[in-house]
Amino acid sequence: MTATPDTLPIHSEDDVVRVRHAVRRAAVELGFSLVDQTKLVTAASELARNTLIHGGGGEARVERLDTPRRGLRLVFEDRGPGIPDVERAFQDGFTTGGGLGLGLGGSRRLVNDFSVESTPGVLTRVTATKWK
Amino acid sequence: MERIPILKLGDLLLVTIQVDMHDRLALTLQDDLTTAIVAHGARGVLIDISALDVVDSFIGRVLGNIASMSRLLSAETMIVGMQPAVAITLVELGVTWRHVRTALNVEQGMRRLRASLDGPRA
Numbered sequence: 001m002t003a004t005p006d007t008l009p010i011h012s013e014d015d016v017v018r019v020r021h022a023v024r025r026a027a028v029e030l031g032f033s034l035v036d037q038t039k040l041v042t043a044a045s046e047l048a049r050n051t052l053i054h055g056g057g058g059e060a061r062v063e064r065l066d067t068p069r070r071g072l073r074l075v076f077e078d079r080g081p082g083i084p085d086v087e088r089a090f091q092d093g094f095t096t097g098g099g100l101g102l103g104l105g106g107s108r109r110l111v112n113d114f115s116v117e118s119t120p121g122v123l124t125r126v127t128a129t130k131w132k
Numbered sequence: 133m134e135r136i137p138i139l140k141l142g143d144l145l146l147v148t149i150q151v152d153m154h155d156r157l158a159l160t161l162q163d164d165l166t167t168a169i170v171a172h173g174a175r176g177v178l179i180d181i182s183a184l185d186v187v188d189s190f191i192g193r194v195l196g197n198i199a200s201m202s203r204l205l206s207a208e209t210m211i212v213g214m215q216p217a218v219a220i221t222l223v224e225l226g227v228t229w230r231h232v233r234t235a236l237n238v239e240q241g242m243r244r245l246r247a248s249l250d251g252p253r254a
Contacts, residue, residue, distance in 0.1 A: 013154035020152065020186060038186060038217035042225060045188040049155070092226050102189040106225040 005063040010051045010076075019048040019060045026062050026072055030132060040072060043107035043128050047076045050103050054096070055080035055124055071112075071131040082120030089116070136161045138168050144245065145169065145207075148180040158194040165198055169205045176245045177202050180238050182213025192227040199232040208248060209233065212241035 006026070008019050023044040027037040044060070051058040055078025065071040083089045090105045104126075108114040113129040134157055139146040145168055147161070165177060179195065181187065187195070199209035212235045235241035 013156055017152050017154050024185075035217045035220055038215075038221045039224070041186045042188050042221045045186060045190075046225075049188075049190060102226045106189060106227075109224050109226070110221065 005061040005075075008060045008062070009057075010048050010060055010078075011057040013052070016045060016048040016052060019062075020045050022060075022062050023072070023074065026064055030064060030070055030072055032072070032130070032132060036130060036132075039110040040074070040130050043110040043130075044074050046103040046107040047074065047126050047128060050126070051076045051078045054078075054083075058124075065129070065131075069131045071129055073127065073129040074111075076126045078124050079122065080124060082122070082124045083116065083118040084120055086116050086118060133160070135164065138164060140168075140172055140174070143172075143174055143249070144176040144178060144242075145172065145174045146178050146180075148183070150183045152184075152186070153191060155190055158191050162194050162198050162201070166201050166205060169202060169207045174207050175249050177207055177209045178238065178241050178245055179209065179211045180213050180241075181211060181218075182215065182237070184218065185215060187214070187218050187222055187227075189225055189227055192222055192225075192229070196227075196229045196232055199229070203231050208245060210235055210241040210245045212236065212238055 006022050008022055009015055010019060020041050024037060024041050027040045048060055058078030061075040063073040065073055088094055092102055092105045107128060111128040111130045115127045118124040136147060136149055195211060202209045210233045214234060235244055
C-alpha cells in the first residue's frame with residue numbers, strides 16, 4: 001500500500017527549495033537516518049533543478065512506500081525537449097546546462113533505485129527510490 | 133532583493149549562511165563577496181555553513197568558485213562548520229573542492245585563517 005503522494009509544481013528556483021523541504025519532511029516521517037535524509041534531499045534538489053532548467057519546468061511527486069519495504073520514491077516529470085542519450089547524460093562531467101554535470105549521475109549514487117524514461121518532446125520521467 | 137549579509141572584521145570578511153539558498157541567492161553572494169573583497173581590501177573570507185543541512189552540486193560549485201575567485205583577488209577562503217551528513221553526501225555526489233580550506237567551526241577557522249595571514253612571510 002502506498003499513501004497518496006505529495007505533488008509539487010517546479011516552475012521556479014523557489015519551487016526547488018519547496019521540493020527539498022517536502023522531501024525532508026517525508027524522509028523524517030519515514031524515520032530515515034540523518035545521512036539518508038541528506039542524500040534524499042540532495043538528490044531531490046539535483047533532479048528538481050534538472051526539471052526546471054532542462055525540462056522547462058514540470059512537477060515532482062513524493063511517494064511514501066510500504067511494500068515491499070518502507071521507502072521514499074521521488075518522481076520528476078517534465079514535457080521539455082527530453083534526454084536523447086540517457087547513458088551519456090549519466091556520465092559525470094557531461095552537461096548541456098553549464099553546470100558540473102553531476103546532477104543525474106550524482107543523484108543516482110545517492111539512492112538505491114534510479115530510472116530515466118525519456119521520449120524527447122513528449123515526456124521525461126526520472127524516478128529515484130531509497131529504501132529504509 | 134534577498135541577500136546574505138557580509139560582515140567586515142578587520143581585514144577579514146565573515147559570512148554566515150542561515151537560509152536554505154535558492155540558486156540565485158547563491159550567485160548573488162558570489163558577486164557580493166568578490167565585490168566586497170576588493171572594496172575592503174580583505175585578505176581572508178570565512179564562510180560558516182553550519183546551518184546548511186543540504187549542499188547540492190550547484191551550491192557546492194558556487195562555494196568552490198568563491199574560493200577560487202577570492203584567491204585570484206589575493207584573499208584566502210575558509211569554509212567552516214560543514215555537517216558530517218553533508219560531507220558524506222557531497223563526496224558521493226562527486227563534488228570535489230580545490231583551493232578550499234575547511235575547518236570544523238568558526239573559532240578554529242578564524243585561528244587558522246589568522247595564522248596563515250600573519251604567518252612568516254618570505
